[in-house]
Amino acid sequence: MSKILLICNYRPGVGGISGQVEILQRKLREEGHTADIFNTKASVLKRLSLIGRLKEMGRGYDVLHIHCCSDWGFLPAVVGITAGRRLSKRIVLTYHGGGGEQFFEKHTRLVRHYLTRTDQNIVLSGFLAKVFERFQLPYTVIPNIIELDPALFRQRETLKPNFICTRAHEPLYNIPCILHAFKEVQAKLPEASLTLVGEGSDHQRLVALVNEMGLRNVAFTGKVDNSEIYKQLDNADIYVSSPTVDNMPVSLLEAMNAGLLVISSSVGGVPYIIRNGSNGLLFRSDDSSELAMKMLWTIENQAISQTLIAQAHRAVNAYRWENIKDNIYAAYGTHS
DSSP: OOEEEEEEOOOTTOOHHHHHHHHHHHHHHHTTOEEEEEEOOOOHHHHTTHHHHHHHHHTTOSEEEEEEOSGGGGHHHHHHHHHHHHHTOEEEEEEOOSOHHHHHHHTHHHHHHHHTSSSEEEESSHHHHHHHHHTTOOOEEOOOOOOOOGGGOOOOSSOOSEEEEOSOSSGGGOHHHHHHHHHHHHHHOTTOEEEEEOOOTTHHHHHHHHHHHTOOSEEEEEOOOGGGHHHHHHTOSEEEEOOSSOSOOHHHHHHHHHTOEEEEEOOTTGGGTOOBTTTBEEEOTTOHHHHHHHHHHHHHOHHHHHHHHHHHHHHGGGGSHHHHHHHHHHHHTSOO
């Protein structure tokens, strides 16, 4: 059995990169491997000691699996690759996030210095694969993992105008676009509701915007632990997402798994998950009128919407651990 150390800016129960690391750790442990997490999230002062701490801890592991993204999210790559090279460990890196191209353009020398010193780079979709190709960086495509449980799926006999978004309240996720679209929807369907799950730097602005626009039936849940997300999804029928940049959001897969119809902006790696008119609906980024039109369309075209939901639920099987693990183990240079 192998010993794998997972390295990331880790926050328990929040989804995203941390959620993926939690799932991976759990799956590896279930198959008898040792899998632990080294958290690079620290104060400025403590960051100075991260490489030394990781060198000390990493001696007992076979593989260092780094999970990183852009900006300060690249810190795990700097720390993990530096320590891993000094320890002569196998280094695997998974690059998350939709802002990779801009980050690579701005910091090309930094990125190439580190991402050419791994044993294996993993990208989550064809979108980031093209970015890695452009910068002549080695990669293999292995998607995110989703845990499937038949109990999480609920068949909705009739879709009601109950909308939900579980994206963080940050400018990147462009929640105001959803609010403007919802205003158009509510003008035609007064009973429509919208649940906004999460928190972030944009939260107060969003609350103010709801009041300013006179929207009704908008619920802010605040922070919800990732283990409770499916309870929130179960109370809705249609999932909306409007980021300006994205890669391979697990939130969309969770909604598909729960039986919701997904409507998302067509950015980054999203079209590799959602095929417009086949297993969900896509709209032009920041086009609230097109989003509103598609939100209304789902209610007006119940039979077609049900077909999209059924095809989406079948599509998530590709992201099961059982269908991904052989590629993960190959990256580790080991076997299940």
